[in-house]
Structure formats: C-alpha cells, structure tokens
Amino acid sequence: MSTSPSTQSPSKVGAVIRVTSGNFLEQFDFFLFGFYATYIAAAFFPSGDEFASLMMTFAVFGAGFLMRPLGAIILGAYIDDVGRRKGLIVTLSIMASGTLLIVLVPGYATIGLAAPLLVLLGRLLQGFSAGAELGGVSVYLAEMATPGKKGFYVSWQSASQQISIVVAAALGYGINQWMGASVVADWGWRIPFAVGCIIVPFIFVLRRNLAETEDFKNRTVRPTMKQVFATLLTNWRLVISGMLMVAMTTTAFYLITVYAPTFGKTVLNLSTSDALLVTLLVAVSNFIWLPIGGALSDRIGRKPLLVGMTVLAIATAYPALSYLAAAPTFSRMLVVLLWLSFLYGMYNGAMVVALTEIMPVEVRVAGFSLAYSLATAVFGGFTPAMSTWLIHETGDKAAPGYWMSFAAACALVATLYIYRRAKGAQLSAAV
Template sequence: MTADAGATRWHQFKPVIQVASGNFLEMYDFFVFAYYAAAIGRAFFPSHDAFASLMLSLATFGVGFLMRPLGALVLGAYIDHHGRRAGLLLTLGLMAVGTVSVAVTPGYATLGIAAPLIVLAGRLMQGFSAGAELGGVSVYLAEIATPGHKGFYVSWQSASQQVAVIVAALLGVALQQELTPAQMDDWGWRLPLLLGCLIIPILFLLRSGLQETAEFATRKKRTASLSDVWRSVAANWPIVLVGAMLVTMTTVSFYLITAYTPTFGKETLKLDAMAALIVTLLVGVSNLFWLPVMGALSDRIGRRPLLIGFTLLALVTAYPVMLWLTAAPSFERLLAVELWLSFIYGSYNGAMVVYLTELMPADVRSAGFSLAYSLATAIFGGFTPAICTWLIHVTDNKAMPGVWLSCAALMGLIAAVLAERVGTAAANSRPEAMGAELSARRAS
C-alpha cells in the first residue's frame, strides 16, 4: 500500500473513531456501574439489609434503561431535525454530566438523602442520552460509509461498546489484585468512574471535529419541527415494532454474555470471581473481532442470510450448550460456551444494526432507530440479568438463560422474515408514495 493510499484510508476511517468514541463512554459507564453495584449501593443506599442496599443500587441502574425510550423520542427527533453532528455533541454532553455526578458525589454518610438523589438524577440523564446515542452513531456511520462498505462501517457502533467491555473488565481484574475488599468498598469503586471523567475532554475534542453527513446536509426535504418527527415515527409504528423485535436478539445476547457473566459465574456456577471477569474480558475481545468481520460479510452476501441463519443457530444451540455448562461447571466450559454465544451475537449484530438503519425512513432514521433499540433494551435486554436469575430461582434449572436467549432468537427470526414486507407496506402507505402511485394511474 502506498503512503497516499494509506492516508486516504485513514481520512475515510477517521470519522468512525471520532463518532464511536462517545459510544464507548456510554457503555463503559453502564458496565462499571453494574460491576460495582454492591459497593455503590453501600455508599449511596446504606441499609441494615445488604440485599435491600444492592437492590436499590440495581434499581437505580435499571432506571437508566427505562429512560432510553424517552431519550430516543426527544433526542432522536432533535438529531433528525437539527443534524447528526449537533445531536451527537448533545448526547455526549449529557452522558458526561451523568458520569461525573456518580463519580464525584460524596456518599450518604456525608450528604445524606441528597447523595442518592444526585446519583439517581445522573443515571436518569445517562439513560436519557443513551436512548439516542446508539441511533445517532449508527445513522452517522451509515451515512458516511463508502460505497459497498456500509455494514463494515456501522458495525463499529457495536465494536466500540466491546472496547468498553474490555477496558472495564481489565480494570476489574487489576483492582481485585491490587486492592483489598475493604478498600474497594471504601473508595476503589470510584477509580474506574474517575477514569471515565478524565477521558471526557478527549472525547469532546474528537467529536467536535465531526462534519455533518453529506446525506443530511443535501437532503431536500427535512422535517419542519420535532413534532413532525414524532408524527412520522408514529405513522411508521410497524417498522419500529419490527425493529424492536430485531434488536431483542442483540440486546438479550449482549447483556447475557457480558453484564450477566460475572454474576452467573460467581453466584450460580460457584466459580472464582476472577475467572468470571477473565471470561468477560475474552468475550469482549471475541465480540470486537466478529462484529466488523460479519458487518463486512453482510456487505457481500446481504443482511438477511446472516439474520436468519444465526437466529436459527441460537434457537438450536443456546439451551443445549447451557445444559452442558451447568452439568459440570468449570472455567474452560464457561469460556467455551460464552465464546460460542459471542460468535452468534457478533455475527447477528454485525448485520442487524446496519439493516435497521436501512429499514427506517430517512426523515426519521435516528428517532425510529433509537426508539426501536431503546424499547428492546428497556423491556428485555437491560433486565436480562434479573430475568435469568429469576428463571433459575423458580425452576431450579441453572440452564434457563439458554431458554431466555432462545425466546429472543425466535423473536429476531420472526422479525427478519417479516421486515422487508413491513418496510415495503409502510413505504407504499406514505403520502409521497401514494401521490406517485396516483400520478402513475392518471398517466395510464
């Protein structure tokens, strides 16, 4: 490769790094909060009952997911109306405020009731911004992609999340080796959050250099107001619903193999906590490999073959591999199962995210994408750890997470089969399509 060719490729790929960097912060903060939920609970929600303290912390974590649909509607509409660049700077700013509020707020012992209220407000703001962050990043990448490489470009939205998983897991391993449990409870849990604060200026510097996408800048017809965006999203509700079903497979598998793995490995399988963190780290590396590879493959063979093929593969294998794991739990078996599920997740999601950007109408692409993604995450994905724990408890079957993943795969399979039909029907029902059809009839 010549120097000029290398410079050209870097110039083409540089915006991918700029836009995906903020997506890293969003996922990094969510994972750090989940990893250290117990210590955060004791700092901000002290109680004589350790379970109550943990549940209050996890409830605060969950509120962030419930805020995502609202953020998708409000901020997604803002992005569709004011532009991709302006919206992505806004979501990064809101995320930054939320990250700082959790990292630097003194505990309950110092501030009293104000401490958990500040943390709760920060989590609400983070969830609100995350509701449009994923959609904004995905749409931006889809619109700047070079011809024939849209799947590869958009896959870096999810790939940047895997970097967050890797970094959070590495920090977890390092802190467990260097600090005592008492130190972790007292102040150690703040270190990963403070690191997130330190990189915020770098992320702003990267994103401030973004240019508006040419597709948005040259669009002749734009929505006149935010209310117009919301009306258009409501008119396209079948596409949003199918999109949410497509995302369900992604979000359930992702939170199953990342956020739930440390808890599942330690509490259910009774493995060493360090072993579970190492598995999570390797899953992040595996995801980071498969996502761009399969995104690029979808550019060559199409999106639907991957969507249908890997939902079927999940349906056939998810529960059997979990049965195999729980029959004789070990680090090796946990790693093998998680890497297999990582392969399924990365292959499916590498095609799904770009397909969802293509499915949404151009005038509500960010809002529609964000709402579909946020609904699936709020209802199914974010609560996957809790649902899996409950299923194991009520059935006394440690392999039940495989059943939950199979249900998500079935939903994804149905959506993949119906998506094109629903998209075509919605396109034909839009006023401009109806007007074109009426003109054609008159001409004939």
C-alpha cells in the same frame, strides 16, 4: 474537486475513530454500573438479604433503560434537525454529567436515602443520553460509508462498545489484583468511573472535529419535532418490528458482558478475577465477530445472517448454559460465552445496518433510536434483573438461557415480517 482514494481512506478512518470514540466513552460509563453491581448494591442499597439488595441495584440499572425511549425521541429528533455532529456532542455532555454524579455520591451510610436517589438520577441521565447515542453513531457511519461496505462500517458502532468492555474489565481485573477485597468494596470500585470522567475532555476534542455527513448536508427539508412524532406514529409497526429485531442483540449482549461478572461470581461461585477475565475475552471475541458479520452481510445480504443466528440461538442458548451450570469452571464459562459471543457478533453485525436501512430517511436517527431504546428497555436492560429473578424462582442456574431464547424467537419473527414487508413494497412499486 474529487477526493483521491489515498486521501479519502484516511479521512474515513479518522471519522470512524472520532464518532466511535464518543460511543466508547458513553458505553464504558454505562456498562460499569452492571460490572460493579455487587459493590454498588452494598454501598447504596444495603439490605440483610443479598438477593434483595442486588435486585434493587439491577432495578436502578434497568431504570436507565426506561429513559432511553424518551431520549431517543427527543434527542433523536434533535439530531435529525441540527445534524449528527452537534447532536452527538450534546449526548456526550449529558452522559458525562450522569457518570460524574455517580462517582461523587457518598454511600448510604453517609447521606442515607439521598444516596440511592442521586445514583438513580445519574442512571436516568445516562439512559436519556444513550437513547440517541447509538442511533446517532450508527446513522452517521451508514451515511459516510463507502458504497457496498455499509454493513462493515456500521458494525464499528457495536465494535467500539466491545473496546469499552475490554477496558472496563481490564481495569476491574487490575483493581482486584492490586487492592484487597475490602478496599475494592469500600471505594476501589469508583476508580473506573473516575477514569471515564478524566477522559471526557479528550473525547470532546475529537467530536468537535467531526465533520457533518454529506447525506445530511444535502437534505433540503428537515422535520420539526411534531413531524417526527407524526412520522414515527405512522410507522409504528416498523418501529415495533425493529424493537423485536433488536431484542436478540440487547439480550445477548447484556447477558454475556454486563451480567457475566455477577453471574460468574454470585451464581457459579467463581472468583471475581476469573469472571472479569472471561468478560474481557468475550469482548475481544465480540470485537472480532462484529465486523465480520457486517462485512458478510454486505456480500450475502442481511436476512440470511439474521435468520441463521436467531435459529441457532433458540436451539443452543439454554443447552449451552446448562452445560456450564452442571460443572462451573473458568474454561467452561469461557467456552459457553464465546459461543454466545459468536451468535451475538454475527447477528448484530448484520442487524444494526439493517435497522438504519429500514427506517424512513427523514427520521432515521429518531426511528432507529426509538426501536433500539425500546428493545433495551423491554429486553436487554432488564436482562441482569430477569436472569437473577429466573435463577432465584426456578433454582435453575441455566434459566437465563430461556430469556435469551425468547428474545431470539421475537427477533426471528420480526426479521421475517420486516423482509416480507419490504419485498411486498418492492412488488407494489414495480406494478
């Protein structure tokens, strides 16, 4: 029995909302750590040197990304075996456990060294879960997409992250307006984490009602964990190329969202409220450009957008940040980060769906997740730490622009290699 368009459309919209709602929560919890880095540094990593304290906090933030490749392989293979729906419920459970731990851990002054160790454990759980979450959501959206609109559908994986940034930044902005600075530093920063924990049960209900994709149900052969490892090893060049292609996305994203509040407050000496407001507006901008990039890639192809945006990033990232650093103001920070947001949104709208398309179908989640996780571990996750270190070592407040340009150059080379490889494979098949 066929499904009429009138009933098919609402069902697809509902599926998008169910799968991305969980992605929203997982990313909301994950990003809060970066947003409140200065407060977490004071609570769990006290030091007489503000730079050292902040670096320890960002190192723990980055440690979560080191767990992503492991989560990508183990949980990604699990999702490829048991199905998208069951696997995404498991990733949500692990993420919620890590967040709850961070919310409940007393500060260093209360329990000493156990405090930073427990926070580290919470971050490792979050990282392990997130390793397969993005891949699972992206592949689910790709497999349930309407023909010819795959880029548009998959772009909502990243768009849901922007909603989490908006909510997190809005909460932070509100807390800074309603509470005194000392109260926020003491315990107020924990409120957004607690909010994330409170809405977990509602997200569980949504994901429990998530239908399995037809693509997965129609597969008669599902690889074992050993077969997944073997296939990934055989396709190692593709995984590494995918990692480099994702480098642009992860670096730009963490620069303009997670690191932005700290950058605005500690480097540019803007108020916390101004920095959070800029971050909120940037997330709104990301939310707009991502589906546009995905839809445009459906019309003109993935490669033109990927190449065009990386070239622009290489040419403009450092000059744009230099313009901001020369005379830091709220309006300049907003203009510069909105430009970087445009580059990120248009590129990522095409990149995420491209990554689902280049991976072997039998290990689609594991392959996507591993490439994405390696990129966040090597590039994106350490962007706050790398930016802080570059500014400290060079004395140049625009130095993070070098890091973003380098990531964009890696992505450009990888994109050209992947599509040249794909063209060669098509020619060989034709012969």
